Amino acid sequence: MKVLGINASPRGDASNTGKLVEAVLEGAGDAGADVEFVDLCALDIDYCDACGACYATGECPHIDDMVDMLDRIAGADGIVLGSPNYINSVTAQMKTFFDRLADGIHCQLLTGKYGCSVCTAGGSHADEVTTYMNETLFLMGATIVGGLGELMMGQPDVPDDTVAEAKHLGGILGQAIRTKMKDPEQDVAHEAMREHFRQLVTSRKDEWAHDYEHWSSMGWL
Ligand SMILES: Cc1cc2nc3c(=O)[nH]c(=O)nc-3n(C[C@H](O)[C@H](O)[C@H](O)COP(=O)(O)O)c2cc1C
Structure with a gap:
């Protein structure tokens, strides 16, 4: 079992959000997962141009670090997202990463x-940003096991009890992967979402040949 942690703060080792991502990974590691931390801001990921090539062919014209990220995501059983609150949302780097995953939502x-997901904020909206990241994971079909938002309120470092909470969250994630945890409420919502994309992909099948082939090969049509 593999867990990939992705931090989107540009502050590198100084990032408090990164410390929470690391703590989640530590908890998942203790639960038996192989873990990997990715500093998203150290990667070269271009903006989505909305050309639609990914829907049509499965390929993006931008040959950058997203190619490798897609491989890492494919090889992971669990994903941990971390972003600080930047103007009540994720950082631009995380949003750019999300936009490049539009075909990941279709598929x-x-x-x-x-x-x-985890977020730190200077003084507000840490929970809202956490929820937004979790909603994005959910949109791609993931089952969400929890989230953690911390308001820093002038503290230089995330407090130990929050780090412990993040580690606990990692344990829950590891356990969910190991037991293939079912969440009936999320399963119902996933099925409704899948019906929406089934109709969308079918109605655009000539234009979005890759998406249609993917749905067909998965036996979802
Ligand atoms: C460009 C920018 C925008 C920010 N916007 C907000 C904001 O809207 N609300 C807030 O509470 N904190 C805001 N902050 C503060 C960060 O969310 C906070 O310092 C966070 O803990 C940084 O996380 P990091 O240590 O992982 O980089 C902002 C910081 C920056 C640099």
Whole structure:
């Protein structure tokens, strides 16, 4: 079992959000997962141009670090997202990463995988940003196991009890992966979402040949 942690703060080792992502990974590691931390801001990921090539061919014209990230995501059973609150949302780097995953939403890339998110904020909206990241994981088909938002309120470092909470969250993630945890409420919502994309992909099948072939090869049509 593999868990990928992705931090989107540009502050590198100084990032408090990164410390929470690391703590989640530590908890998942203790639960038996192989873990990997990715500093998203150290990667070269271009903006989505909305050309639609990914829907049509499965390929993006931008040959950059997203190619490798897609491989890492494919090989992971669990994904941990971390972003500081930048103007009541994720950082631009995380949003750019999300936009490049638009085809991952059409193709329900995270089906059968589990996820959670963490955020730190100067003074507000840490929970809202956490929820937004979890909603994005959910949109790609992942089952969400929890989230953690911390308001820093002038503290230089995330407090130990929050780090412990993040580690606990990692344990829950590891356990969910190991037991293939079912969440009936999320399963119902996933099925409704999948019906929406089934109709969308079918109605655009000539234009979005890759998406239609993917749905067909998965036996979802
Ligand atoms: C460009 C920018 C925008 C920010 N916007 C907000 C904001 O809207 N609300 C807030 O509470 N904190 C805001 N902050 C503060 C960060 O969310 C906070 O310092 C966070 O803990 C940084 O996380 P990091 O240590 O992982 O980089 C902002 C910081 C920056 C640099």
